[in-house]
Amino acid sequence: MNFLSNIISGISLGSVYAIIALGYTMVYGIAKMLNFAHGDVIMVGGYVCFFAMFSFGLHPVIAVLLAIIACTLLGITIERIAYKPLRSAPALAVLITAIGVSYFLQNAAQLLWTSSPKVFKSVVPKGYINLFDGQLSIAYVTLVTIATCIAVMVALTLFVNTTKMGKAMRACSEDKIAAQLMGINVNNTISLTFAIGSALAAVAGVLMCSSYPLLMPTTGSLPGIKAFTAAVFGGIGSIPGALIGGIFLGIIEILVGAYISTELATPIVFLILIVVLLVKPNGLLGKKINEKV
Amino acid sequence: MKKFFVILMVVVMSLALVACGGEKQTDEPSTVIKIGGTGPLTGGAAIYGNAAANGAKIAVDEINALGGLQFELRYEDDAHDAEKAANAYNQLKDWGAQITLGSVTSAPAQATSAMNYADGLFAITPSASSTAVTEGKNNVFQMCFTDPGQGTKSAEYISEKGLATKVAVIYKNDDVYSTGIYETFVAEAANRNMEVVSVTTFTTETQNDFSVQIADAKNNGADLVFLPMYYDAASLILAQAAAVGYEPTFFGVDGMDGILAMPGFDTSLAEGVILLTSFSADAEDAKSFVDKYVAAHGETPNQFAAGAYDAVYALYQACTAAGVTPDMTAQQINDLMIAQFTTMSFDGLTGTDITWDATGAVSKAPRGMVIENGAYVGMD
Numbered sequence: 001m002n003f004l005s006n007i008i009s010g011i012s013l014g015s016v017y018a019i020i021a022l023g024y025t026m027v028y029g030i031a032k033m034l035n036f037a038h039g040d041v042i043m044v045g046g047y048v049c050f051f052a053m054f055s056f057g058l059h060p061v062i063a064v065l066l067a068i069i070a071c072t073l074l075g076i077t078i079e080r081i082a083y084k085p086l087r088s089a090p091a092l093a094v095l096i097t098a099i100g101v102s103y104f105l106q107n108a109a110q111l112l113w114t115s116s117p118k119v120f121k122s123v124v125p126k127g128y129i130n131l132f133d134g135q136l137s138i139a140y141v142t143l144v145t146i147a148t149c150i151a152v153m154v155a156l157t158l159f160v161n162t163t164k165m166g167k168a169m170r171a172c173s174e175d176k177i178a179a180q181l182m183g184i185n186v187n188n189t190i191s192l193t194f195a196i197g198s199a200l201a202a203v204a205g206v207l208m209c210s211s212y213p214l215l216m217p218t219t220g221s222l223p224g225i226k227a228f229t230a231a232v233f234g235g236i237g238s239i240p241g242a243l244i245g246g247i248f249l250g251i252i253e254i255l256v257g258a259y260i261s262t263e264l265a266t267p268i269v270f271l272i273l274i275v276v277l278l279v280k281p282n283g284l285l286g287k288k289i290n291e292k293v
Numbered sequence: 294m295k296k297f298f299v300i301l302m303v304v305v306m307s308l309a310l311v312a313c314g315g316e317k318q319t320d321e322p323s324t325v326i327k328i329g330g331t332g333p334l335t336g337g338a339a340i341y342g343n344a345a346a347n348g349a350k351i352a353v354d355e356i357n358a359l360g361g362l363q364f365e366l367r368y369e370d371d372a373h374d375a376e377k378a379a380n381a382y383n384q385l386k387d388w389g390a391q392i393t394l395g396s397v398t399s400a401p402a403q404a405t406s407a408m409n410y411a412d413g414l415f416a417i418t419p420s421a422s423s424t425a426v427t428e429g430k431n432n433v434f435q436m437c438f439t440d441p442g443q444g445t446k447s448a449e450y451i452s453e454k455g456l457a458t459k460v461a462v463i464y465k466n467d468d469v470y471s472t473g474i475y476e477t478f479v480a481e482a483a484n485r486n487m488e489v490v491s492v493t494t495f496t497t498e499t500q501n502d503f504s505v506q507i508a509d510a511k512n513n514g515a516d517l518v519f520l521p522m523y524y525d526a527a528s529l530i531l532a533q534a535a536a537v538g539y540e541p542t543f544f545g546v547d548g549m550d551g552i553l554a555m556p557g558f559d560t561s562l563a564e565g566v567i568l569l570t571s572f573s574a575d576a577e578d579a580k581s582f583v584d585k586y587v588a589a590h591g592e593t594p595n596q597f598a599a600g601a602y603d604a605v606y607a608l609y610q611a612c613t614a615a616g617v618t619p620d621m622t623a624q625q626i627n628d629l630m631i632a633q634f635t636t637m638s639f640d641g642l643t644g645t646d647i648t649w650d651a652t653g654a655v656s657k658a659p660r661g662m663v664i665e666n667g668a669y670v671g672m673d
């Protein structure tokens with residue numbers, strides 16, 4: 001029973017990684033760019049939701065919608081100002097810019113909202129589903145996070161595979177120049193990808209803060225990096241891979257902590273990641289890409 | 294020939310510069326004693342730096358209003374970074390600081406205290422509690438307990454009050470503050486027949502999920518959980534322990550102070566939490582300071598603010614007793630201060646009959662506080 005309850009803790013931690021990883025992997029899959037500012041957009045989403053509920057007393061649903069709108073606008077703005085002018089620049093330049101944006105957001109958040117931590121009030125009612133006479137309990141927020149992950153995953157997959165815009169995204173992902181020659185507006189397609197990625201970040205921010213209710217300007221950065229790891233683990237660019245990678249990472253982290261040592265949890269997680277990448281260099285569900293020479 | 298002129302010009306110009314510097318000092322004799330300090334005014338630890346700077350400012354304003362000795366205070370930002378702290382320290386020196394309040398947090402304080410020692414510039418840090426800050430430096434003093442001191446005092450307190458026999462410890466093993474307290478706590482617990490049944494750790498990266506640590510403490514039957522950490526992590530532990538229905542006594546140290554002031558924090562989670570700290574915003578003698586602080590900054594001062602406030606007053610007491618005047622050099626003041634601090638006794642907000650030993654460590658009695666109905670209540 002102890003083991004099962006550890007698994008459940010792992011799933012609840014993993015579901016948070018997974019929902020962040022979805023945003024990372026979506027942007028990477030299409031724009032072929034690692035948006036390191038993703039974790040900080042998550043933090044902004046958390047703050048918007050916090051102030052909407054705490055200072056203005058709005059209903060959680062409205063607060064979440066506000067956070068989504070704010071993050072989408074923020075994502076579009078960042079893309080316009082920081083990434084769009086670098087469309088033809090080497091990938092490394094964009095990566096560095098993304099890191100710069102990440103620092104900018106963290107420090108701007110600190111100026112605006114100070115560095116003192118705030119306690120986020122969960123948007124999901126507090127409570128548990130008890131199984132086996134209360135020996136196992138699963139928090140509602142975990143269930144909501146997992147359900148959201150699956151819903152987002154299905155919706156994204158359908159969107160990318162069946163809609164016209166999705167087709168354009170896949171085309172951009174495969175070959176930007178060829179896509180442009182075929183009459184696809186590559187710039188707008190990538191902007192749309194960022195908008196969707198940022199909206200996902202808002203959802204991730206709200207759910208992450210509901211599970212782990214501490215909100216600081218640096219709240220998004222470390223989970224962002226863990227989630228990035230999860231995305232690589234599952235196969236970066238693969239939407240179902242992000243979900244699986246996230247859940248796996250969470251479970252491994254908790255089990256190592258519980259049965260081996262809390263001190264070694266992080267090193268062992270990364271050791272497993274290295275082993276997985278040695279065996280399957282593209283991650284668990286990653287597509288094998290043949291380099292064209 | 295050209296080269297000769299260049300050298301001549303350099304010599305003349307540097308002489309001119311030196312002369313300017315000299316003139317400035319003789320023309321305007323300083324009428325105030327310049328006190329400098331570095332602290333994280335921005336960055337993740339900004340809450341501590343700003344609290345200390347604000348607390349020190351209140352003390353300086355009060356002292357200047359008395360009309361006697363006049364102080365001028367300047368805080369430079371070190372962003373909780375040792376390298377930036379060294380730059381900040383140099384800026385203070387260029388400004389002409391005669392005494393310093395050291396640095397607010399331990400890592401920068403390690404860097405600046407070495408410079409204080411090398412330059413013979415006196416320092417009393419309000420809150421940098423690592424022993425590395427004072428070790429081997431006869432002119433660096435602390436207003437706060439050292440980390441090992443807190444661990445020992447906590448174990449003593451728990452055992453003397455009979456709070457628990459089975460104790461769990463959760464500490465942050467990538468943080469010198471947390472590990473320092475943990476080590477001495479466990480050592481003292483062993484002397485006092487307290488059984489430490491569970492020891493678990495976390496790091497900055499894993500500071501989200503505490504289910505493993507809480508389950509370990511719970512399964513090993515700990516009736517007290519010792520939390521030597523800052524309140525941000527502690528608030529998550531309290532929430533997650535409550536969620537699984539685990540209700541031991543939680544025992545914190547000075548880093549726990551501030552938990553009630555977190556916006557949005559459900560204070561019922563902290564009900565019954567005990568913390569050993571040197572400052573209580575509820576104490577009668579702190580009322581005037583607390584009121585001034587709240588009026589100026591809109592929040593209740595924490596122990597960092599109180600520590601800085603006390604540090605300035607301790608300097609005032611020492612300066613008055615030693616007859617320090619603003620025209621003295623930093624080195625002269627340094628010698629007088631060392632003599633005063635190792636012999637004087639000081640009463641402040643963070644304790645009474647406070648004394649310092651030659652290593653710079655402070656000696657004062659900690660106050661046990663328990664959180665009841667969302668406020669600190671003294672236990673003694």
